[in-house]
Amino acid sequence: MKTPAVIMAPRADGVEVVWAVSKLARGHVEWKAEDGSSGTAGADRFGFVPQGDEILRVKLSGLKPGVRYQLRAITDSTDGKDRLEGPWKKFRTLDPTAQETRFVVWNDTHQNDETIKQLHAVTPPGDFLLWNGDTCNDWHQEDWLVPTLLNPGGQDVSDDRPMLLVWGNHDVRGKWAFKVPEMIATPDGRPFYAFRSGPVAVLCLHTGEDKPDNHPSFGGRVAFEALRREQAEWIKQVTAQPGFRDAPYRVVFCHIPLRWTKEVADAGYEKGGYDAFSRFSREAWHDALVGWKTQIVISGHTHSPAWIEANAEFPYAQLVGGGPQANRATWIEGKANAEALSFVMKDLEGKVVHEIALKPI
Known part of the structure; x- marks a missing residue:
């Protein structure tokens, strides 16, 4: 082995x-x-x-x-x-009928072994570990795939916390990115999926890249516009199923946020512009997520922690974790029972960065 x-x-x-x-x-x-x-x-x-x-x-x-x-x-x-x-x-095993659930979230580790070692040391067991994208910087070398995905930082990360991966934009970069599905299992064999853990219904979505498919940096390798449209229809179907349409708590994980603290009307991609949120994904999914009464979207990508409360235009709140360096890294613990769904985001020294509690729908 x-x-x-x-x-x-x-x-x-x-x-x-x-x-x-x-x-x-x-x-x-x-x-x-x-x-x-x-x-x-x-x-x-x-x-x-x-x-x-x-x-x-x-x-x-x-x-x-x-x-x-x-x-x-x-x-x-x-x-x-x-x-x-x-x-x-x-x-x-997951239990959709359980009264409680507990889980943990990482994001944006970017092959930073020291950060991964520290995350592994401080992260408790849980019903699942959700690795919320950007496991790597890119996949320009094939021999990076195995150690990064199956033995990150030399750690055995899935003992007593089975792993789920949400694809980030860096996870699809580089000429060997197409091999990631050979090494990553998802519940339904796709990079987007849904499950119920206790009172929490979860959608895991693939936001794709942070630039249009035809951006010259991708060299014709990506086709995320079609994948976003497929997910838009899938969201409507899966959220109509029992266990999702009546869930007390409704959570979305996606790597690139669907909202950000400062949004610009035109990112200017042709001139090297950058969007801190996935405008394309939000346009495709917003109505379906609002229809499902999504309570919170949890993301990474920006390397800067943020909490954006729900409002009339966006009824779902947005929680964003930190970055790959030890002084920026964060991890999130989620707990749910009949009274509340809580999220506590901490840095590697144990300081609470954000603490949120949501009431059942």
Whole structure:
């Protein structure tokens, strides 16, 4: 095993486990529950045992909601000479009916190993760890992908806090960015998804790049206008489903904010202008998010923490986390119960930067 087994994409009935290997190998996962039940997972959608010469992925399904489990990844070389058993790691499946939930949020780590180490040290366990974009600066080198995504800062980040990734604009930059989906699992296999954790309904959206698709810096590699339109229709569909249309709390995660403290009418992209918020995404999604009664949008991107309250024009508030340097980095802990959904943003020294509490709808 070249990296720890990363527990990703938590669901009510399981998770997906991803790890890197140094040579052609097969993999499977063993699991055990608090009640003494146990089992293995080791088959892909095509009838093969998961195998590869770089990445192994195992989807674990059929588990019970809200139950604490342990799992470990087993790697066998295809020549039968080597077998590696990874350490047991803890997680809990999501429970849409739970009375409470607790989760944590990172953003904009940009391959800053020292910041990641400190974030890992101060971040408590949770039902999930939401990595809210810009894991990297760009993907100009293929060999950056594995350590950045599966062993960030040399840390085993997903033990007792299964990981979810929201794509940032830097995560789609560079000639090797197309390989990120090979190493990142999401609940639905797309870069946008929805889930319910206790009383909180969550939408995770992909804001794409911070410039138009035809900007010369992208070299014709991106097509986010179509993806934003697809998400606009998807938001309407998913929020009409039970569990989302009646959720007490309604949260959106997206890397680039949908609002900012100072907005300009024309960013002037052709002249190197910069938007601190995703004008394109807001135009595509605003009506659907208002229709869902979104309470808060949580983002990164600006490297400057901010709290923008809801108002008549924008009924959803905006919370933005800090940046990659240790003196700018922040992390967020979210907790929800019948009384309130609270967010506490702290810096790496433990100082509270923002503290917000929302009442149920």
